[in-house]
Structures are given as C-alpha cells and as structure tokens.
Amino acid sequence: MSGLALRNVSKRFGDTPVLDDVSLEIGADELLVVLGPSGCGKSTLLRAIAGLETIDEGQILIDGVRVDRLAPGKRGVAMVFQSYALYPHMSVRENMAFGLINIGTARAEIDRRIAQAAKMLEMEHLLGRRPSELSGGQRQRVAIGRAIVKEPKVFMFDEPLSNLDAALRSRTRQEIAGLHRRIRTAMIFVTHDQTEAMSLADRIVVMNQRRIEQIGTPLEIYASPATEFVATFVGSPAMNILPVAQATADGAFLRVALGDGTQLETSLPASAIKDGALRLGLRPEAVRLCAPGAGDTNATVEFVEFLGDKTHVHLALSRGDRVVALAAAPCTARPGDETGLVLDAAAGHLFGSDGRNLKAAPA
Amino acid sequence: MKARARDAASGEALSGALFVAPYLLVFLVLLVYPLVSGIWLSLHKADLFGGSQYIGFENYVRLFKDDVFRKAVWNTCYFVLLTVPALTVIGLALALALNNGTRRSAVLRGLFFSSSVLSVTIVTLIWRMVLVPDGGLIADLLASLHLPSVPFLSDARLAMPAVALTTIWWCIGLPMMLFLAALQQVPKDLYEAAALDNAGWWRTLLRVTLPSIRRTALVVVVIEIILQFQLFGQAQIMTLGGPNNASLPIVLFIYQIGFQRWDIGYAAAASEILFCIILAAAMTQYLASRGRS
Structure with missing residues (x-):
C-alpha cells in the first residue's frame, strides 16, 4: 500500500x-x-x-x-x-x-x-x-x-x-x-x-x-x-462525567438513575446493560438551564464564564457532582442561584468500568 | 527638574564607580603597575642586587643582536607550533569521543584530565623516566625489539619535540574539558535534523559540530598560545635548555639572564618582547577568526 x-x-x-x-x-x-x-x-x-x-x-x-x-x-x-x-x-x-x-x-x-x-x-x-x-x-x-x-x-x-x-x-x-x-x-x-x-x-x-x-x-x-x-x-470544556447509581433495562432503552435519584432515559438499547459501575458522559451542550423544578434535576450556580458568543455555567448538583452547561449569551444566571437542569441523556454516553463507551463497538 | 536629573545621574555614576573600585585597585596594583614598571626597568642597565642606570633602548638593541635570544624566540615559536595545533586537535578528538553519558566515558574523562592536576616537577620526572636512553620506558621497548635507544633529551633535533610531547600529555585536560562543555551546548535537535538530512558522521562534524563550537575553538587556541609561549618548567627540568640551546625557550632565557646573571634590565626587555609576541599572536588569531565568522 x-x-x-x-x-x-x-x-x-x-x-x-x-x-x-x-x-x-x-x-x-x-x-x-x-x-x-x-x-x-x-x-x-x-x-x-x-x-x-x-x-x-x-x-x-x-x-x-x-x-x-x-x-x-x-x-x-x-x-x-x-x-x-x-x-x-x-x-x-x-x-x-x-x-x-x-x-x-x-x-x-x-x-x-x-x-x-x-x-x-x-x-x-x-x-x-x-x-x-x-x-x-x-x-x-x-x-x-x-x-x-x-x-x-x-x-x-x-x-x-x-x-x-x-x-x-x-x-x-x-x-x-x-x-x-x-x-x-x-x-x-x-x-x-x-x-x-x-x-x-x-x-x-x-x-x-x-x-x-x-x-x-x-x-x-x-x-x-x-x-x-x-x-x-477532547472538547472544551471537557465532557461532564456523572456516576450512575443504578441502571435498569425495563423498557426499550436503558434507563439510569444518578446519585440524587434523577431518572434519565438514554438512547442505548436495554440490551446494552453491563455489569459494574457505569458513568454517564454529557457534553456541556447536552445540559440546559431551565426554571427550578422544571427540568430533570436542580443545581446551584457556582461560576459563570462569559465568552462573548456563549456562556459556560459551572453548577453543583445536590450530591456534590459538578457539571458545566452551555448557555446562550447573555445569560442571567449568577453564582449562588438555584436553577433547574435538563439533562439530554439521549445525546450522552455511558462508560463501563473499563472506561469504554457502551455505544462503541466492542474493542 | 534638569538639575535634579543631573544630580541623580552623578549619584548613580559615583555608586557605580565605588562598585568597580576594588577590582580596579587590584588591577592597577597587580597588573598595570608591574607592566609599566617592567617597561621602565627594561630601559635601564640594572643589576638584581645593585643600582641602575637609564640607557634608553640599548637593551632592546642588544637583544636583537643576541644569537641566543634569537634562538630562544625561534625555539619558543617552534614549541608553540608543535603544541597548540596538537592540543587543539587532540583535545577536540578526545571530547568528541567522550561526549556521551556512559560510565566508561566518565572514567576516561577523569583519567585524561588527571594529568593536568600534576605539578610540572612530577610530569617531567615521569617523562624523563619514559624518555631517558638508559633504562627509560621507550628505550626498554626498543631494546625488546633489538633496536638502539634514542637520546630524546640530548639530541638537538629531538629535545624540543620531547618537551612538546610531555607538555601535550600534561595540558590536554583543559582543551578537552572546554570542548566537552561546548559540545554539550550544541542542541541535540541539530544532530537529529542532520541525520534526517542524510549527513554522515564526517559531514555532520564539519558542517554542524565545528561551526557550533567555533567560539570555543578560538578560546582554546588563544589560551594555549598564551600558555605555551610561557614554556619554562618542562625545559628547565628536562633539558636545561640544551643541548646547545636547542630547547631554550624565552622564559628560561629571561630566568637565566635575570636570576643567574642578575642583569635584570636586560631580562625585563626580553620579557617585554615576549609580551608583545604573545599579544600579537593571540590578537592575530582572534581577529582572523572574527573576520571569518
């Protein structure tokens, strides 16, 4: 060749x-x-x-x-x-x-x-x-x-x-x-x-x-x-990684529960379920701010990075896990604000205990 | 405003001068005064233990007519020609061979440098044991091959090369270390670029290594010219300048005139000539190298 x-x-x-x-x-x-x-x-x-x-x-x-x-x-x-x-x-x-x-x-x-x-x-x-x-x-x-x-x-x-x-x-x-x-x-x-x-x-x-x-x-x-x-x-800011407390396969798609009890449905088929600890990966663009109580979970704003055309909002979930959300500019969130979060788990990734993406073909 | 600025400037100049003063004082007392004093002495007919009389440039005129002095000047130049190129080339070759991180190279670097810490007396004794025709190392080797011994130190043609050989063995450590230091400053990337550019060992040496260390090469040559023009101890101990002044260098001539014949004004004049020769040789080399670069 x-x-x-x-x-x-x-x-x-x-x-x-x-x-x-x-x-x-x-x-x-x-x-x-x-x-x-x-x-x-x-x-x-x-x-x-x-x-x-x-x-x-x-x-x-x-x-x-x-x-x-x-x-x-x-x-x-x-x-x-x-x-x-x-x-x-x-x-x-x-x-x-x-x-x-x-x-x-x-x-x-x-x-x-x-x-x-x-x-x-x-x-x-x-x-x-x-x-x-x-x-x-x-x-x-x-x-x-x-x-x-x-x-x-x-x-x-x-x-x-x-x-x-x-x-x-x-x-x-x-x-x-x-x-x-x-x-x-x-x-x-x-x-x-x-x-x-x-x-x-x-x-x-x-x-x-x-x-x-x-x-x-x-x-x-x-x-x-x-x-x-x-x-x-790869990606800036880096992908948010959240520990999964429980994964269930009771429907067509795999459902996961985060540490604070938040239930999310992924785009992975239920058959993809795997033993061992799982971690959910969400790009900042898969995390959106909404009114408190109106989303999948609530979080506290810790830090706001205004970057001109967009804003990175750094948030703490109730169990202490941290995520970064991508928001449009201008963004009204201020440090200390309570906010709701929509977590688009269907656009996310699940990583097994070996670090491999469950969506990817087996290595 | 202007007056204040002028005061500040003069205050700064004063404090600067105070910082320089200690060195300047030592420089004046230990270098400039002896130099001027030597020049002044060279214009006198002076006895080491007696009075002196101003005679102008008569000592210099005598020197130029003195066959022994002229022979000493030639001997010294010959000695410099024998030693300086050899010290430079061998020092560079050793540095190139030992410029790596292996334990063997570290031991050999120490070994080659070790001769430099010996005193001239020890060095010359060692080399006398090597060179003497009766029971010397070389004589024994020649004898084992059924060859006659060679009187290195008593043959007029061989005496100066023998002294030069001893000197090279004694002094090789400094040029080797200077070249090693310079070689270690050459970025490794340049050699890797040369390897990717298909440059072989010889071409890399000529086109990458040597141009990168040319300043050090100049320093080595200038230092060695200055040092080797001052040949004294080796000739004094090994040959006493003989046979028939064949290995008499300028410094030994000055010593004999000043401290054996006590003609201190004449010796001072010879010293000034040596000073001028060293200055001219070092400056010529320096200017030639600057011109090339």
Whole structure:
C-alpha cells in the first residue's frame, strides 16, 4: 500500500514501556494528527517513524517497504521540529539545500526546489538571512521549507506551533492546512492541543499512556468517543462525567438513575446493560438551564464564564457532582442561584468500568 | 527638574564607580603597575642586587643582536607550533569521543584530565623516566625489539619535540574539558535534523559540530598560545635548555639572564618582547577568526 503503516510497534526505555503495541495506517495524501497529553508517547511515535528512536518490536512500512531498520535520512521522511532545529550558522538557502546536497542532488534542481518552496511559503526575501535574523514565524516557515524541498513521502510535524503566539499559531495552522491541500502528501502532526487536532486533521489518533485510545475523523472523535479518556480529553470544556447509581433495562432503552435519584432515559438499547459501575458522559451542550423544578434535576450556580458568543455555567448538583452547561449569551444566571437542569441523556454516553463507551463497538 | 536629573545621574555614576573600585585597585596594583614598571626597568642597565642606570633602548638593541635570544624566540615559536595545533586537535578528538553519558566515558574523562592536576616537577620526572636512553620506558621497548635507544633529551633535533610531547600529555585536560562543555551546548535537535538530512558522521562534524563550537575553538587556541609561549618548567627540568640551546625557550632565557646573571634590565626587555609576541599572536588569531565568522 502507499502511505505509512505501523504494525504492532513497541518501544521501551530500559524497563519503562513508551509505546505499547501501536498499529495504524496513514493514506498517501492524508493528514493525521496524533493527539494526547504530555508523556503519552506521541512524540516517541513520531521519532520512531523518523528513525530517531529505534523500535523494540513491530514494523514500520512506507509505501509498502519496511523502513524501521533504515537510517533516518534513508526513509523518505522529513520533520519539522518543535524548536525548528535550523542550522544557526547557515543561511536560509543553505539550510534548505543541505539535505539535498548530501544526497548529491544537482545544483540546478536544488535551486529550482528552493525557489518553488520559497514562493509557496512567501519567503523569497528571507533566503539570504540567518535563522538568528528571523522571527519565530519566519523560522517556522523555513523549517517547513526545509522539509518541502526534500519532497518526502511523509511529512512530520512535532508540535510545531507550540512556540508561536496565539495569533500566529492560528495563521500558521491555516497555512499548514493549505500546504497539505497543495502538496497532497502524507502528513503526521503531533500535538497536545485539541484545537489544532480538530481543525487540521483528516483523522485523529488519540493516545494515552503509550497506547492508541481511538482513531477517527474529528467528528467521530468528538461525537462518538470510544473511551472516557477520549471523551474528557477532547472538547472544551471537557465532557461532564456523572456516576450512575443504578441502571435498569425495563423498557426499550436503558434507563439510569444518578446519585440524587434523577431518572434519565438514554438512547442505548436495554440490551446494552453491563455489569459494574457505569458513568454517564454529557457534553456541556447536552445540559440546559431551565426554571427550578422544571427540568430533570436542580443545581446551584457556582461560576459563570462569559465568552462573548456563549456562556459556560459551572453548577453543583445536590450530591456534590459538578457539571458545566452551555448557555446562550447573555445569560442571567449568577453564582449562588438555584436553577433547574435538563439533562439530554439521549445525546450522552455511558462508560463501563473499563472506561469504554457502551455505544462503541466492542474493542 | 534638569538639575535634579543631573544630580541623580552623578549619584548613580559615583555608586557605580565605588562598585568597580576594588577590582580596579587590584588591577592597577597587580597588573598595570608591574607592566609599566617592567617597561621602565627594561630601559635601564640594572643589576638584581645593585643600582641602575637609564640607557634608553640599548637593551632592546642588544637583544636583537643576541644569537641566543634569537634562538630562544625561534625555539619558543617552534614549541608553540608543535603544541597548540596538537592540543587543539587532540583535545577536540578526545571530547568528541567522550561526549556521551556512559560510565566508561566518565572514567576516561577523569583519567585524561588527571594529568593536568600534576605539578610540572612530577610530569617531567615521569617523562624523563619514559624518555631517558638508559633504562627509560621507550628505550626498554626498543631494546625488546633489538633496536638502539634514542637520546630524546640530548639530541638537538629531538629535545624540543620531547618537551612538546610531555607538555601535550600534561595540558590536554583543559582543551578537552572546554570542548566537552561546548559540545554539550550544541542542541541535540541539530544532530537529529542532520541525520534526517542524510549527513554522515564526517559531514555532520564539519558542517554542524565545528561551526557550533567555533567560539570555543578560538578560546582554546588563544589560551594555549598564551600558555605555551610561557614554556619554562618542562625545559628547565628536562633539558636545561640544551643541548646547545636547542630547547631554550624565552622564559628560561629571561630566568637565566635575570636570576643567574642578575642583569635584570636586560631580562625585563626580553620579557617585554615576549609580551608583545604573545599579544600579537593571540590578537592575530582572534581577529582572523572574527573576520571569518
């Protein structure tokens, strides 16, 4: 197959596992974002693909050819580092040409590729400068340009936006998306920022504790999280998780009772009932404010976040559980107010004691 | 308003001057005064235990006509040429080889640096035991191969290289440590980028490592030029400058003139010339490197 494939890749640092049986495939023109918290193994995964880390088990294939025993430069990959890793004593042009000179590319071809990349990234005027004479955003472009001129089979980005300010980050995100549309090459983008993941990815790989939790499109990841971790890691504010006191299957759909006795009907068939403790996950948009006594339960307003176009209302239920509701702006709720809540359990998710979503297909 | 601002500025300048004063005082008393005093002394015919008489630049004229002094200048330059490039290259090679976190490298770093803490007396005694033709280590090795011994310290062609070899062994620790410190400052990302750029070991060394540590290389060269021009102890103990002044360096010449012949004004003039040579050599190297970068 064309593109990149990882088969049962594992990696340990001494006795500490850092990648545990990771398998995934990336299409030849796909932009895959690897998303996860610090220490989950996402950067190690990227470095293993690049050849900067060896793997202990498994295989890495690019366009069907096994590359995990090849030197980094022989794999046909290019990487944009978090720190950009530009050679400080070389000009921008020399930085871009270095890799091509090393593989004996003809001078005219090097010049053509540099000119093309510089035009694409609008940095023709920077070619004679050194990295120390560039701003953060310009260095970032040069790092991308250095990757482009190699015409790799796989582009890799290791948290490339984390050193940029918010405005530049947003603009560079759009530029990377535009770049991918133009060059249609497999790209792997590692980040811990869900906004970057959601806005850039064709598919997202969510990693946690050295393993892949879920692979899916941004919509699948958001709307159908496979696990409680994915549900709470993706989305801002995070999904509300409420312990279920009792689950009953006395109708067509599974009914759950919360700790304060609130009865809710889910969209899961009654047959989905499972032993062990269950937890109900509700996105803030599935929690609505109403008059006290008019909803499924009552709650006390603790904190109101006004965000311009919307408001996040932080609430405490009678048993102490906390939820966040998404309300329209302006919102009249004030801290200390008693309010009613409509909990749309049909739009929610039920997680079993193993953390898996009962709606998802069995793992 | 203006007057108040002027008062504040002068108060700040005064407190700044007070902070600098202790260092300035030590600098003036221990460096500037001896330097000026030495220059003044070099313009006199002065005996270590007697009076002095102003003679202008006569000491300098004598020095330029003095075959022994000219020989000492040449010997010292030859010694610097033998030692400084070797110390720089070997120091860098050791640093490159030992720049990793293994226990073996840590032990070897300590081992290579350990010679630097020895006194010149110990070092020269060790190397005399290695170099002497009667029962020395090299002589024994040659004897085991049925080869004649080599009189390293009494052969005019070999005496200075022998002193240089001893010096390299003694002084290699400092350049190695300076290069190690510099290598550890080179970001790991650059090497990873070079690996992805298909750069082999040699090309990475030339195009990534060396440009990244060029300032340290300059410091090492300048420091070693300054240190090695001051060769004294090794030549004094190993060869006494011989045979036939073949290993006589400038400092040993100054010592012999000043403290054995007591001609302190003449020795001071030789000292000033040495000062100028070191200054010129270090500045040339410094300016050349700045120009390149």
